[in-house]
Amino acid sequence: MTRELNPRFTFDSFVVGPSNRLAVAAARTVAESPGTAYDPLFIYSASGMGKTHLMMALGHLAQTISPQLAVEYLTLEEFVEAYHAAVAAGQSDAFRNRFNSVDIVLLDDVQFLAHRLETQSELLRFITAFLESQKQIVLSSDRPPTGIGDLDERLTSRFAGGLVVDIDQPEFETRLAILKRKAEERGVNFEQAVLASVAEYESRNVRELLGLLNRLIAFQAVNEAALTAEGACTLLGLKESAKVVAVGEPAAEATSAPDEFDQFLLSVGTALSQQMEAWRRRLHEAVVYWEGHGYRAARIAKLLEQQTPVGADVVVRQFGLDVTRLKELEREMTALDAACAGDAAFHDPDRLADAEELVRLAKAGLAPPPGPSAAWAFDDFVQAESNRLALTSARAVAENPGTLYNPFVIVGPTGVGKTHLLHAIGHALSAGPDALVACLSAQDFLDELVQAIERDRLDAWRSRYRRVSALLLDDVHLLAGKERSQEELFNLFNVLVDKQFQVIFTVNLPPRELDGVNERLISRMEGGLVTHLAPPDRDLRLALVKRELSARVGDVDDDLAAYLADRQAESLRSVIATVQRVTDSAESQGVAVSVGFARELLEGVAERPRRSSARLRTSGIVVTPSGGVQSREKMIWRWPDAANRIIEELT
Numbered sequence: 134m135t136r137e138l139n140p141r142f143t144f145d146s147f148v149v150g151p152s153n154r155l156a157v158a159a160a161r162t163v164a165e166s167p168g169t170a171y172d173p174l175f176i177y178s179a180s181g182m183g184k185t186h187l188m189m190a191l192g193h194l195a196q197t198i199s200p201q202l203a204v205e206y207l208t209l210e211e212f213v214e215a216y217h218a219a220v221a222a223g224q225s226d227a228f229r230n231r232f233n234s235v236d237i238v239l240l241d242d243v244q245f246l247a248h249r250l251e252t253q254s255e256l257l258r259f260i261t262a263f264l265e266s267q268k269q270i271v272l273s274s275d276r277p278p279t280g281i282g283d284l285d286e287r288l289t290s291r292f293a294g295g296l297v298v299d300i301d302q303p304e305f306e307t308r309l310a311i312l313k314r315k316a317e318e319r320g321v322n323f324e325q326a327v328l329a330s331v332a333e334y335e336s337r338n339v340r341e342l343l344g345l346l347n348r349l350i351a352f353q354a355v356n357e358a359a360l361t362a363e364g365a366c367t368l369l370g371l372k373e374s375a376k377v378v379a380v381g382e383p384a385a386e387a388t389s390a391p392d393e394f395d396q397f398l399l400s401v402g403t404a405l406s407q408q409m410e411a412w413r414r415r416l417h418e419a420v421v422y423w424e425g426h427g428y429r430a431a432r433i434a435k436l437l438e439q440q441t442p443v444g445a446d447v448v449v450r451q452f453g454l455d456v457t458r459l460k461e462l463e464r465e466m467t468a469l470d471a472a473c474a475g476d477a478a479f480h481d482p483d484r485l486a487d488a489e490e491l492v493r494l495a496k497a498g499l500a501p502p503p504g505p506s507a508a509w510a511f512d513d514f515v516q517a518e519s520n521r522l523a524l525t526s527a528r529a530v531a532e533n534p535g536t537l538y539n540p541f542v543i544v545g546p547t548g549v550g551k552t553h554l555l556h557a558i559g560h561a562l563s564a565g566p567d568a569l570v571a572c573l574s575a576q577d578f579l580d581e582l583v584q585a586i587e588r589d590r591l592d593a594w595r596s597r598y599r600r601v602s603a604l605l606l607d608d609v610h611l612l613a614g615k616e617r618s619q620e621e622l623f624n625l626f627n628v629l630v631d632k633q634f635q636v637i638f639t640v641n642l643p644p645r646e647l648d649g650v651n652e653r654l655i656s657r658m659e660g661g662l663v664t665h666l667a668p669p670d671r672d673l674r675l676a677l678v679k680r681e682l683s684a685r686v687g688d689v690d691d692d693l694a695a696y697l698a699d700r701q702a703e704s705l706r707s708v709i710a711t712v713q714r715v716t717d718s719a720e721s722q723g724v725a726v727s728v729g730f731a732r733e734l735l736e737g738v739a740e741r742p743r744r745s746s747a748r749l750r751t752s753g754i755v756v757t758p759s760g761g762v763q764s765r766e767k768m769i770w771r772w773p774d775a776a777n778r779i780i781e782e783l784t
Contacts, residue, residue: 138206139631142189148314150307153183153300160187160271164194167202167237167269171296173260177274178300181338181656184273187300188239191271195237205232206239210624213245213252222477222484227427229259237269244274247282260291275652303339308332311339312346321350326362334371340660345369347538347662355525413437419449428456429481455482462488476592494593502571502597505559505605514550514557515680515705517673523664527554530662531561534603534635538662540626543639545666548704551639552607554666558637559605571598572605579611579618595621599628603635610640613649623653636661674698674708681712682726692728700735711735 149157156178162170176184192204207215219228232238246253263270277299278284278292303311309332316323331349336342352368353360360368416436423430432452436445459479466474466488478487511531516524523543530541541558543551559572585594598604604625612618629636640647643665644658669677675698682689697715702708718734719726 137631138189138192138204140193142186143193144190146314146318147183147186147190148307148311150303150310152303152307153187156187156298156300159296159298160191161194163269163271164191165198167195168267172264172267173270173272173292173295175272175274175278175292175295175297176300177277177297179302179338180275180652181340181660182300182302183339184300185241188241188271188273192237192239195269202236203234204237204239205235206241208241208624208627209243209245209252210620212240212256213249216252216255218477222429222481223431224424224427224429224477224480227424227429227480229262230424231427232259232263235268237271238263240270240272242274243272244276244281246284246288250283250285253285253288257285257288257291260288264291302335302337303342305332308336308342311342315343315346316350319350321353323349323353323360324362327360327365330362330365330371331369334369338656338659340656344659344661344663348664351526351529351538351662351664352522354529355522416445423456427480428459429483432483452482455485458485459488462492465492491592494596502569502601503573503577504570505556505563505572507560509553509556510560511557514553515673515677517670517676519667519670519673520550523554523666526662526664527558528561530635530637531558534562534565535630535633539630539633540636540638540658540661542644542658542661542663543637543666544641544643544663545639546641546668546704548706549666549668550705551666555605555607555637555639559603562603562635565602567602569601570603570605571601572607574607575609575611575618578606578622579615582618582621595625598625601629601634603637604629605637607639608641609638609654610642610647610650613647616651619651619654623651623657626654626657630657668703669705669708671698673705674700674702677705677708678712681709682716685712685716686726690727693726693731696728696731 144157144161147157156176159171159174160176163172163174176187178184189206192206195202196204215231216225216228219225243256246256260270272292274281277297278289309328312328312332316328327349331342331345334345336345348369349360349365365371416433420430420434420437423433430452432448436448439445459482463474463479466476466479476488476491478484478491481487511524511528514524526538526541527543530538543554545551556572559570562568563570581594585591606622609622612622626636638658640658644650644655644663647655675694678694678697679689682694697708697711700711702711715731715734716726719730724730
């Protein structure tokens with residue numbers, strides 16, 4: 134249900150400026166004195182301004198000062214998901230007790246409380262209990278509490294009772310400081326004027342600013358000359374409490390000595406046989422104990438309906454063994470997929486079989502996710518000046534997955550090589566040790582999600598993708614308007630990036646121009662490196678034509694290659710299609726491929742007749758290698774009647 138704090142998100146890596154100084158000061162104060170200063174602390178800002186970074190920095194500092202503190206980070210969607218699972222399993226109380234041992238809760242993206250009255254009621258109970266225990270809660274949102282639609286007034290009052298603070302858009306000085314800090318972290322040096330020119334651009338958020346920096350770094354990596362301020366602008370297009378000794382409590386670990394456990398159960402049996410009232414009291418204590426530790430104890434509670442303790446010791450013993458087994462399974466699932474380890478089946482001994490099935494499915498992975506095609510590799514990608522930056526950046530991503538440019542976004546129209554480049558990166562990543570690369574189209578991603586929902590296998594579907602080491606998603610724009618798919622992709626994105634696993638997308642337009650795509654996704658795409666593949670220029674078309682001709686006919690006629698390369702084409706696909714049309718037509722007619730043949734085929738213009746030693750003489754008629762027939766003296770190529778195409782002047 135919860136996620137580990139990102140080790141990169143600390144106060145040391147957070148650039149402070151006038152736009153965020155108050156929020157940073159408040160976060161530091163809370164980290165130093167949790168539950169006393171500002172409780173709750175509510176941080177809001179537009180997407181990409183650093184809210185999550187600041188929350189996790191607070192958690193890191195609090196644990197540095199007091200290592201015994203338990204800090205939990207989760208998004209509102211994860212909170213809701215866990216709550217609904219608990220309700221479905223009849224474990225609402227166990228869900229609430231889940232946080233008894235937590236000292237600081239960091240709850241992200243609470244703007245999604247809008248119009249969710251049931252969730253608001255549960256969160257209100259949660260916050261009230263937390264505050265009464267003098268524990269700290271920190272919340273973040275992309276809008277102030279008053280901007281969250283249909284928000285319970287009691288929640289608004291709770292938020293206002295602490296501190297509500299915002300993070301504003303960074304001003305020039307802060308933007309410049311961020312650029313300098315991030316460039317230093319990446320080990321890249323730029324002239325002061327270069328970074329200043331970028332800082333002049335009023336970015337919508339910090340992620341967009343870092344996306345611009347990534348483009349500069351990628352460009353500098355493939356050019357020997359130092360980047361100038363003017364060149365940069367041109368490139369970027371800018372102008373727990375005491376335990377109750379309970380019946381059936383198993384050993385703390387699955388490996389505890391059986392004889393010790395048996396001795397405990399023997400003492401329970403003796404107590405049950407001595408006094409009926411004591412037996413019923415201790416069964417009740419057992420129910421309270423197990424439910425307080427998150428396990429559904431309906432099996433023990435049912436024993437209270439009995440009039441005698443006959444057989445109760447056997448039930449209690451098996452219950453304890455089942456809980457021990459559930460703990461083993463939960464540890465296995467945590468190693469496979471921490472998110473799915475929160476499934477209700479792992480806290481209900483009566484659903485032991487379900488838990489075992491979940492682990493089995495996770496181990497099997499429901500079959501590995503679709504991987505990249507080996508047919509598309511870097512060696513097969515034709516390079517020219519127009520795509521050199523994108524290709525170089527893609528190779529860099531393949532060599533430094535998850536650390537250099539994450540996410541990596543490839544933008545371009547249909548047929549310019551986005552899919553080829555995506556699979557080439559995936560093919561290279563798959564060669565790494567223990568690599569599990571998922572590479573698929575957004576449409577397949579959507580279809581799989583719909584199927585998982587229909588079959589009630591959503592948790593297993595999530596597990597399938599949350600265990601990959603890289604996610605490569607083609608044509609993300611196809612998810613426009615698909616809110617559920619975008620929500621699942623957003624959550625998956627966060628899980629993978631937090632683990633420093635590589636995420637790569639292809640889209641047909643720059644992220645900011647995508648209609649129907651959630652701002653959260655756009656912001657995260659812009660926070661990586663957005664690179665462009667334009668329609669092929671002449672040099673790229675020529676290189677591609679020569680490669681295709683060489684593969685199809687062997688020797689390459691330079692004049693023919695030049696002619697085909699001179700033809701305008703909006704995509705690499707159309708260039709290849711043209712070469713294929715010419716060569717296939719020549720083969721079907723049994724003639725050699727030439728400029729004239731290509732011109733006549735593509736333009737309807739015949740090659741100008743030339744004398745050649747290759748001509749064959751037959752009764753005064755010349756048959757050319759291209760299949761044409763002509764007189765050595767006079768000829769007319771086009772007459773209405775095919776029989777009159779050749780006229781000879783007899784002497």
